[in-house]
Amino acid sequence: MKTSSTLRLVVMRELRERGRSAAYIASTIITTVLILLAILLPTLLSGSTDYSIGMVGTGNQEIVDLAIDIENTDAEPDQETQFSVTTLESVEAAEEALSSEEIDAALVNGSEILLRSASGASGDDLSGLLQYAASTLEIDRLVATAGSDADVVDILAGEPLGLRTLEGVASEENQARTVIAYGGLMLMYIAVLSYGAWTLTGVTEEKSNRVVEVLLATVKPWQLLAGKVIGIGALGLAQFVFTAVAALVTLRVAGTFDLPAFPTDSLVMLILWFLLGFAMYSLLFGAAGSLVSRMEDAQSASTPLTLVALVGFFMSFLVLDDPDGVLAIVMTYVPLTAPFVVPVRFALESISMVALIGSVVVAIGFIIGTTFLAGRVYAGGLLQFGSKLKWREALQSSDL
Amino acid sequence: MLQMQDLTKSYGDVVALDGCTFAVGPGQMLGFLGPNGSGKTTTMRAVFGLIRLDRGAVTLNGNPISPNDRLAFGYMPEQRGLYPKMKAGDQLAYLGALHGMEQAEARRAGLQLLDELGLADRAEDPVEELSFGNQQRVQLAAALVHDPSVLVLDEPFNGLDPIGAETMANVLRQRAQNGATVIFSSHQLDMVEDLCEEVAVINAGRIVMEGNVRDLKAASPHRVIEFESSNGYAAVLDQLDGVITTSFDGHRHTVIVPAELDVRQVLNRADSDSGIQHISYSTPSLSQLFKEAVA
Numbered sequence: 152m153k154t155s156s157t158l159r160l161v162v163m164r165e166l167r168e169r170g171r172s173a174a175y176i177a178s179t180i181i182t183t184v185l186i187l188l189a190i191l192l193p194t195l196l197s198g199s200t201d202y203s204i205g206m207v208g209t210g211n212q213e214i215v216d217l218a219i220d221i222e223n224t225d226a227e228p229d230q231e232t233q234f235s236v237t238t239l240e241s242v243e244a245a246e247e248a249l250s251s252e253e254i255d256a257a258l259v260n261g262s263e264i265l266l267r268s269a270s271g272a273s274g275d276d277l278s279g280l281l282q283y284a285a286s287t288l289e290i291d292r293l294v295a296t297a298g299s300d301a302d303v304v305d306i307l308a309g310e311p312l313g314l315r316t317l318e319g320v321a322s323e324e325n326q327a328r329t330v331i332a333y334g335g336l337m338l339m340y341i342a343v344l345s346y347g348a349w350t351l352t353g354v355t356e357e358k359s360n361r362v363v364e365v366l367l368a369t370v371k372p373w374q375l376l377a378g379k380v381i382g383i384g385a386l387g388l389a390q391f392v393f394t395a396v397a398a399l400v401t402l403r404v405a406g407t408f409d410l411p412a413f414p415t416d417s418l419v420m421l422i423l424w425f426l427l428g429f430a431m432y433s434l435l436f437g438a439a440g441s442l443v444s445r446m447e448d449a450q451s452a453s454t455p456l457t458l459v460a461l462v463g464f465f466m467s468f469l470v471l472d473d474p475d476g477v478l479a480i481v482m483t484y485v486p487l488t489a490p491f492v493v494p495v496r497f498a499l500e501s502i503s504m505v506a507l508i509g510s511v512v513v514a515i516g517f518i519i520g521t522t523f524l525a526g527r528v529y530a531g532g533l534l535q536f537g538s539k540l541k542w543r544e545a546l547q548s549s550d551l
Numbered sequence: 552m553l554q555m556q557d558l559t560k561s562y563g564d565v566v567a568l569d570g571c572t573f574a575v576g577p578g579q580m581l582g583f584l585g586p587n588g589s590g591k592t593t594t595m596r597a598v599f600g601l602i603r604l605d606r607g608a609v610t611l612n613g614n615p616i617s618p619n620d621r622l623a624f625g626y627m628p629e630q631r632g633l634y635p636k637m638k639a640g641d642q643l644a645y646l647g648a649l650h651g652m653e654q655a656e657a658r659r660a661g662l663q664l665l666d667e668l669g670l671a672d673r674a675e676d677p678v679e680e681l682s683f684g685n686q687q688r689v690q691l692a693a694a695l696v697h698d699p700s701v702l703v704l705d706e707p708f709n710g711l712d713p714i715g716a717e718t719m720a721n722v723l724r725q726r727a728q729n730g731a732t733v734i735f736s737s738h739q740l741d742m743v744e745d746l747c748e749e750v751a752v753i754n755a756g757r758i759v760m761e762g763n764v765r766d767l768k769a770a771s772p773h774r775v776i777e778f779e780s781s782n783g784y785a786a787v788l789d790q791l792d793g794v795i796t797t798s799f800d801g802h803r804h805t806v807i808v809p810a811e812l813d814v815r816q817v818l819n820r821a822d823s824d825s826g827i828q829h830i831s832y833s834t835p836s837l838s839q840l841f842k843e844a845v846a
């Protein structure tokens with residue numbers, strides 16, 4: 152029989168049996184519910200938002216009045232958003248008020264918005280509102296002075312007020328990239344560990360209930376391992392995408408905070424590295440699972456791997472602060488840390504094309520090598536029952 | 552012809568197989584016997600390439616066994632194992648497909664086998680919900696679903712009730728009649744004696760006896776005389792010329808004598824007293840041959 156059809160059978164079994172298992176369905180539902188709760192709770196609890204605006208200089212009142220009008224047009228009287236407006240002496244005073252969180256945003260001379268940071272949720276909404284009010288005023292004035300249509304379109308498309316944060320000038324895209332870098336890093340870590348754990352327990356399960364001897368009479372160990380990794384990877388990715396889509400949709404509908412438009416290249420990079428990272432860790436988790444005969448021992452067999460992932464994860468936070476540093480560059484080429492580092496560096500635009508390709512090549516090479524090596528450990532481990540084997544013992548005793 | 556040729560395998564200092572050599576042909580059913588730890592399971596694993604031999608090889612019709620050949624092999628390992636949460640029918644369909652069958656065909660064959668084994672109504676149940684004996688039957692079905700031409704079963708009668716054992720025996724007999732090569736190991740020698748024409752006995756990794764059961768018995772240098780009597784004759788019988796051993800269980804005497812010994816000599820001596828009944832003179836049982844062989 153052809154290798155590909157054996158592999159396909161193993162993958163299909165994994166998809167069918169695991170995909171409709173209560174555990175898989177429950178974990179998908181629970182994850183989704185938890186994420187949705189995390190998104191919805193702040194909105195549900197807070198009700199309406201109150202804003203506090205600081206004004207510096209002249210030409211601000213008109214914009215602020217209109218913004219308040221717009222915000223509360225359709226609101227019931229008792230649900231109106233409350234605005235507190237203060238006049239401040241200088242830009243420095245405004246910055247101080249921002250840092251001490253006395254105000255959410257400051258409007259300077261009717262031409263610039265000053266925010267604390269680019270991702271402060273209520274500040275974002277407020278600045279959008281001010282922008283809208285400012286462009287409405289601009290259009291009114293243009294209409295009054297009979298300006299051309301082209302100007303109107305310009306105004307509608309652009310943002311009439313300048314934007315500055317205490318942290319410097321922030322563009323929407325930068326903001327999105329930071330979100331991706333942080334969020335992606337978290338998700339990568341969670342996904343690699345939790346789906347890796349599925350592979351681990353799946354392999355130990357087959358060994359502990361001894362079905363493996365029947366299987367190995369016709370299936371090669373690497374086919375069994377690869378089939379499991381592919382099957383679980385697909386189910387993991389499906390769950391991952393399902394919860395992510397549910398979260399994004401809820402975010403848009405609930406409007407907890409404005410979603411920046413995510414740069415597609417960053418998303419693609421995240422998915423690519425999810426697959427690479429998952430493959431590397433799952434192969435190793437699978438090999439670890441083959442070393443023990445009882446489910447109780449599975450966790451301890453995988454401890455070294457979990458530690459590596461943990462170290463990679465924490466070191467990536469250092470990379471977030473210094474994406475061009477030596478640590479970042481080294482970790483890019485270390486296969487087991489690359490999945491945590493490369494997407495971050497890519498999102499922060501601090502990795503060159505050459506380095507990127509290099510890291511992918513190293514990762515793929517590692518995966519091929521691991522398939523072979525983990526396959527051997529797996530083959531050596533599967534039919535040795537009893538106490539926990541060492542990696543080296545399994546490698547040496549590989550009989551298949 | 553499935554040939555084990557000089558199979559040798561050590562685990563560290565433990566010699567599991569030490570030049571084990573024997574053969575089974577199509578249509579034959581061979582009982583593979585041996586004390587605990589003698590190397591039966593290791594031999595069977597070698598047939599499926601599950602261990603790397605230090606020396607020797609298993610061949611099929613003179614050729615090394617390829618993965619393709621093994622698609623037509625069926626295996627029931629000593630340590631039973633199926634996916635506990637998978638339905639019996641799905642399980643058989645999967646294993647059939649792994650042996651190269653079409654999915655639909657594999658499913659049909661699996662259901663038919665479950666039916667033959669009296670489990671038609673359990674096809675949709677997860678295996679873990681079946682009783683131990685019924686799991687055994689599913690395990691047998693798993694070894695048979697692809698209608699193998701070589702069937703290797705490691706202690707298939709373990710844990711079966713007498714009816715289950717008979718079902719198992721019938722299935723194996725029928726497969727052999729249809730031309731399959733069947734090897735199974737067992738410690739139930741009486742059962743093997745009834746079921747098999749051929750046996751191979753392994754001890755400490757070597758074959759110590761092999762051949763047709765009837766021939767082996769006839770070739771034995773010993774005969775067994777048994778009779779019942781209320782009196783103990785052991786002491787008297789022991790004194791007789793040529794008697795090898797005697798035993799008395801309080802009820803029945805068993806006397807082992809050389810094959811050429813004139814049996815009347817023993818009986819005359821015993822006959823001097825009354826109360827002797829149920830005299831039998833026979834070739835040794837398989838279990839006696841076994842004990843001698845592995846002594």
Ligand SMILES: Nc1ncnc2c1ncn2[C@@H]1O[C@H](COP(=O)(O)OP(=O)(O)OP(=O)(O)O)[C@@H](O)[C@H]1O
Pocket residue numbers: 534535562565566567585586587588589590591592593594629
């Ligand atoms: N994986 C292994 N590691 C170490 N020793 C092993 C291994 N497998 C078998 N052995 C040893 O090889 C010898 C033969 O074992 P095997 O399981 O083949 O015996 P067996 O005839 O099947 O016994 P039983 O009737 O108890 O099932 C035993 O001494 C056993 O301890």
Ligand SMILES: [Mg+2]
Pocket residue numbers: 591592593629705
């Ligand atoms: Mg055994």
